[in-house]
Amino acid sequence: MFGCQYRNVDYGTGVYPECIGHPLAKYESVEEIEANYTWPTVDWFDYSEIPEYVQGKDEYVLSGGGWEPFLRYKYLRGEEQAFMDLILNPDIVEYCMEKLFNFYYEYTYRILDKAGGKILISSSSEDLGSQTGLLYSPEHIRKYFFPYHKKMIDLMHQAGAYVQWHTDGAVRKIIPDLIGLGVDILDPIQWRCPGMEREGLKRDFGDKLIFHGGVDNQYTLPFGSVEEVRQEVIDNINILGKDGGYILGPCHNIQSVGPAENVVAMYETAYEYGWL
Secondary structure: OOOOEEEEEEOOOOEEEEEEEOOOOOOOOHHHHHHHOOOOOHHHOOOOOHHHHHOOOOOOOOEOOOEOHHHHHHHHHOHHHHHHHHHHOHHHHHHHHHHHHHHHHHHHHHHHHHHOOOOOEEEEOOOOEOOOOEOOOHHHHHHHHHHHHHHHHHHHHHOOOEEEEEOOOOOHHHHHHHHHHOOOEEEOOOOOOOOOOHHHHHHHHOOOOEEEEEEOOOOHHHHOOHHHHHHHHHHHHHHOOOOOOEEEEEOOOOOOOOOHHHHHHHHHHHHHOOOO
16 A cells, blocks of 8 residues: 555465565655655545444454554665665654654554454554564664654553564563553564573563463474474463463464474464463
């Protein structure tokens, strides 16, 4: 809807849609963007069927609304340019993030409003971590990302929804900020990354956050044995789930390279321990 172009790319472990056309990549100023690009409007969408859709589903966890703004910014500008913009073109970043926020805030408001309190989880997210540390400086995160997220999170809470934040990687350094924003659920807990050790997360943040995910999909699910999967599920329940506050699941998309037996073992073990 933002004019981006996508292509399905097969990485050998699964097919992912990747953005290959970035409509704002060629512009060098806010003035150029304003003169040549038409931003989408929430009025392009029909919300009228949402009340009917959520009726009769009280036994399910319904999720709706949400955003991941800088990911969308990357699609608009291109991955490399988006990172450079934080230093070289902060005015473009601020302009586009304001546009994205205004769109997604009203978009999410209309969804939550039409759902009439039936939405349990909404997502205000941003991938902040790599395998070893943060993708951005804490200063850039706090300046360009978090002020908008705080407004979105407040909206979601006002509608009675819990807020889930998705971020991969090693993000321990910024977790206190996420808690300060009002995040309720942290997903997906890549505990093999430095600083993301389960015991430390549970000790330091377990009274403030619900942890979601935690079953490793870089080694255990695709390459581990059934017994290793079973043991990791048990460990996650005993560590992350001690005294509650844990939703078991894989720590990212399950890859096609892994055996189905491991996926089955993950859920069967969870059932055995009474967690599903």
